[in-house]
Amino acid sequence: MEFAIGLLLIASFFGFAFYCVKGYNLMAGFLTMATLWLVLSLLGTLGASPAFIEANPVLQFGAGTDTSLVKVLNTVYQSGPEGWGTILINFLFGAWFGRVLMDTGIAGTIIRKTVELGGDKPLITVILLDVVTAIIFTSMTGAGPVMAVGVIVLPILMSLGIPKAISLFTFIASVGAGSYLNPVFFAQYRAFVIDPSELPDFTFGWYAHQWGYAATAIMVVVSIVMTAIYLRGSKKSHAWAAQAAPQARKDAPGYTLILPLVPVILNIAFNFSVIGGFLLAGLLALFFCGKFDKGFRENIQYLNKLMYDGTVDTAPMVGFLVCLPMFNTVAKYASPYFSAVLGPIIPTSPLMICVLFTVLLFFSLFRGPLTLVGCGAATLGVLKNVSSFSVPFMYCVFAIPTITGNLGSCITQSWTAWGLSYTKVESKDFLRLSVPTLYIGGTLLFVLTYITMSNLGTAWFV
Amino acid sequence: MEGPRKRWTDAIIRPVKKTLFGEEDYSGASPIPADLDVAPIEDVARDVCALGWDDWRDYAFAREPLNGRLDDVQRKELMEAAYGCGTSWARRIAGELGSSDPLDVARGLGASVAFEERPHGQDRVLFAEFVEPDQIFVYGDALDKAQGLLDKPEVRELVGSRLRPQPLLVAHEAYHLVELSHADEVWSQTHRVDVGFGPFHNRSRLVILSELCAMAFAQELTGLPYSPYVLDVLLTYSYSAMAGTSLYREVMGYQPKDMEGELATQWQPAND
Numbered sequence: 001m002e003f004a005i006g007l008l009l010i011a012s013f014f015g016f017a018f019y020c021v022k023g024y025n026l027m028a029g030f031l032t033m034a035t036l037w038l039v040l041s042l043l044g045t046l047g048a049s050p051a052f053i054e055a056n057p058v059l060q061f062g063a064g065t066d067t068s069l070v071k072v073l074n075t076v077y078q079s080g081p082e083g084w085g086t087i088l089i090n091f092l093f094g095a096w097f098g099r100v101l102m103d104t105g106i107a108g109t110i111i112r113k114t115v116e117l118g119g120d121k122p123l124i125t126v127i128l129l130d131v132v133t134a135i136i137f138t139s140m141t142g143a144g145p146v147m148a149v150g151v152i153v154l155p156i157l158m159s160l161g162i163p164k165a166i167s168l169f170t171f172i173a174s175v176g177a178g179s180y181l182n183p184v185f186f187a188q189y190r191a192f193v194i195d196p197s198e199l200p201d202f203t204f205g206w207y208a209h210q211w212g213y214a215a216t217a218i219m220v221v222v223s224i225v226m227t228a229i230y231l232r233g234s235k236k237s238h239a240w241a242a243q244a245a246p247q248a249r250k251d252a253p254g255y256t257l258i259l260p261l262v263p264v265i266l267n268i269a270f271n272f273s274v275i276g277g278f279l280l281a282g283l284l285a286l287f288f289c290g291k292f293d294k295g296f297r298e299n300i301q302y303l304n305k306l307m308y309d310g311t312v313d314t315a316p317m318v319g320f321l322v323c324l325p326m327f328n329t330v331a332k333y334a335s336p337y338f339s340a341v342l343g344p345i346i347p348t349s350p351l352m353i354c355v356l357f358t359v360l361l362f363f364s365l366f367r368g369p370l371t372l373v374g375c376g377a378a379t380l381g382v383l384k385n386v387s388s389f390s391v392p393f394m395y396c397v398f399a400i401p402t403i404t405g406n407l408g409s410c411i412t413q414s415w416t417a418w419g420l421s422y423t424k425v426e427s428k429d430f431l432r433l434s435v436p437t438l439y440i441g442g443t444l445l446f447v448l449t450y451i452t453m454s455n456l457g458t459a460w461f462v
Numbered sequence: 463m464e465g466p467r468k469r470w471t472d473a474i475i476r477p478v479k480k481t482l483f484g485e486e487d488y489s490g491a492s493p494i495p496a497d498l499d500v501a502p503i504e505d506v507a508r509d510v511c512a513l514g515w516d517d518w519r520d521y522a523f524a525r526e527p528l529n530g531r532l533d534d535v536q537r538k539e540l541m542e543a544a545y546g547c548g549t550s551w552a553r554r555i556a557g558e559l560g561s562s563d564p565l566d567v568a569r570g571l572g573a574s575v576a577f578e579e580r581p582h583g584q585d586r587v588l589f590a591e592f593v594e595p596d597q598i599f600v601y602g603d604a605l606d607k608a609q610g611l612l613d614k615p616e617v618r619e620l621v622g623s624r625l626r627p628q629p630l631l632v633a634h635e636a637y638h639l640v641e642l643s644h645a646d647e648v649w650s651q652t653h654r655v656d657v658g659f660g661p662f663h664n665r666s667r668l669v670i671l672s673e674l675c676a677m678a679f680a681q682e683l684t685g686l687p688y689s690p691y692v693l694d695v696l697l698t699y700s701y702s703a704m705a706g707t708s709l710y711r712e713v714m715g716y717q718p719k720d721m722e723g724e725l726a727t728q729w730q731p732a733n734d
Binding site: 119 | 526530590638657664
């Protein structure tokens with residue numbers, strides 16, 4: 001019976017992957033999948049062998065146990081989403097900070113000053129913009145800020161004659177590169193691997209020193225090198241297009257340009273809270289840029305508006321983020337069945353996992369089974385159940401396809417979808433540039449992961 | 463006469479002060495205008511068609527990545543020079559090819575002209591494109607929208623009979639082919655501006671000069687009595703009256719609209 005349920009779960013898994021590839025709503029998808037997997041897992045206990053039930057305490061509920069069926073349901077539909085409250089709050093403040101950087105003109109000034117250093121040489125401008133974009137997105141989060149920076153960066157790149165597909169590719173790839181050092185994303189993906197309250201030593205600072213700096217640097221370099229290669233074989237283009245001119249804005253004061261880095265630096269150096277860092281840097285930005293130049297009431301209204309706009313930026317993601325934990329939670333009930341089928345064939349050594357994930361990186365696209373913001377949450381559940389790896393290793397193994405694959409290469413990512421529409425680039429033209437980068441960058445990152453994370457001590461296992 | 467102290471102040475103190483502390487009248491980014499009323503198309507068409515060549519200076523240079531390294535005197539000189547370059551090349555090429563019809567000129571220069579349908583959003587309206595070495599793409603979606611607007615009698619009366627978007631777009635893109643084939647002698651390709659910092663010199667080409675010369679080239683070939691830049695406003699207006707009004711306000715010297723915020727809220731992502 002457990003084998004049959006396992007096969008049904010796998011079939012539904014591929015069905016869900018197809019659903020994601022088709023671009024249907026993820027919130028509804030995860031809610032449906034959570035319910036389907038819960039029903040299958042619970043029904044499976046009726047016919048599974050006693051030995052199987054005994055070997056998996058998570059499936060023991062009802063009469064004679066401490067766990068009732070209602071408790072199982074509550075765990076999935078109540079505790080799961082509630083547990084993600086902390087992650088959501090980080091997102092909201094991250095989006096607010098992104099709004100502050102846009103509204104004060106700090107983000108735009110950084111971009112413009114950077115471009116002025118590059119002159120009319122496209123590759124130098126690309127290098128500078130990739131580095132600066134990556135740095136900006138270590139603290140900015142969400143589709144709104146990416147679009148706001150994109151409407152500055154993309155016209156500049158295209159005006160230099162860089163083909164629109166390459167312009168979009170290099171911008172999106174550098175957003176992805178910066179995301180490796182973004183504390184909000186770290187908190188989000190960490191919560192997939194382990195409960196936020198567990199393993200307190202696995203901090204953002206530790207992660208950054210051990211892996212994050214190197215991962216960001218690798219992806220920035222790979223993005224630049226790939227852009228240079230693509231530019232060599234590309235045809236220069238000149239477009240007549242009309243768009244609003246963000247360049248018309250005046251520059252923010254020079255000393256405020258360091259503020260985007262403040263939350264990240266505070267968090268890494270002093271383990272200062274992410275939200276505290278956002279608030280401190282955001283309020284300083286507003287003060288130094290003269291945005292608090294009205295009365296108390298108006299200033300508060302203005303702060304309120306920024307929070308409102310930031311919340312709107314994250315709103316479509318909130319629905320997805322509150323249903324995803326239901327799926328994550330139910331994965332622990334489903335994973336014994338997965339183990340029954342896949343256990344014998346899933347690699348259990350870190351080296352083989354790195355090799356397997358490298359080969360299968362394509363499945364991080366289209367919300368596939370390797371990305372945590374797709375159906376990778378189930379894969380993670382399976383992997384956690386069939387073998388034992390350290391928490392940081394698991395984090396990195398899934399962060400690579402999620403960030404470089406989903407955030408930085410996939411056309412289903414919200415800001416990439418916007419970029420395709422904005423630049424009028426065909427999806428296949430973008431993928432033609434992003435997929436090789438995904439494999440080259442991903443391979444290097446899995447090598448890094450194996451070197452730095454595969455031999456951690458028992459303290460890093462939970 | 464300028465004393466050494468003033469020269470020293472201009473060369474060192476002011477740039478450092480501006481870099482560190484921003485501009486003296488800086489008071490944060492432009493606020494979102496409280497008045498978001500859409501301007502009537504009649505007002506828009508009448509006002510933009512009445513603008514002279516130099517009136518488009520701020521609008522054009524706002525789209526130059528190195529604009530921050532230029533001052534108003536330089537911008538004014540460059541506007542004049544670009545007009546001279548574009549019109550003189552238009553006369554020369556028309557004379558050499560024996561035709562001033564933009565399509566004939568483009569084909570005479572060896573370009574293939576393709577008309578493609580391409581959907582547009584409201585945030586960036588793509589009219590036409592030149593892809594090196596010799597391909598010109600004119601996007602039919604923009605042309606259809608433009609025709610719909612120009613077919614309105616009240617608009618046609620204001621813009622006059624000379625405004626025909628298709629030849630104008632082709633003529634503009636044909637100039638980029640002229641630049642490519644005469645790279646050593648076309649001013650927009652050879653002119654360099656020093657955009658270095660302090661003792662570091664960096665003589666750089668300005669991409670906006672190509673676009674300005676292409677506008678003047680197209681204006682001369684088509685005999686348009688005003689700048690082809692009017693298409694930016696009119697075509698964008700035909701896609702979105704709000705976005706068109708935003709450009710119109712920018713061109714006419716109103717506070718630029720906060721399009722970054724506008725764009726971010728216009729488009730709603732489907733997922734994360």
